[in-house]
Amino acid sequence: MKLSSIIAALAFLPGCAFATYIYNDHYPSTLTTVKVEIEWFDSEVELNEMCWRIGLDSRNHYTGCSIKVKDIGYIYVVKPKDFNDHFRLEVLGHELYHMLGAYH
Numbered sequence: 001m002k003l004s005s006i007i008a009a010l011a012f013l014p015g016c017a018f019a020t021y022i023y024n025d026h027y028p029s030t031l032t033t034v035k036v037e038i039e040w041f042d043s044e045v046e047l048n049e050m051c052w053r054i055g056l057d058s059r060n061h062y063t064g065c066s067i068k069v070k071d072i073g074y075i076y077v078v079k080p081k082d083f084n085d086h087f088r089l090e091v092l093g094h095e096l097y098h099m100l101g102a103y104h
């Protein structure tokens, strides 16, 4: 399989975030711009129903997820309470990083 085919296939894989997971394998961002649509959820229960719908493993619990369809990145996260909600803002950045081509 050509590298371009592998990259194209990966572009449609959903990204995900686990609360306290340490990632060992990193593949850096390959894009410099991306258009995104963000959907807030009020709870991780509602969020996980969306993450499972976009194809993530329903045996896992996610703190955020995203998927790229054509050139648009769709990010699903629980809405941060405010600027001090560093965890929720970190998850938002994690998913945005996926939409810019990074994966783990």
Ligand SMILES: [Zn+2]
Binding pocket: 015, 016, 017, 018, 094, 098, 104
């Ligand atoms: Zn991730």
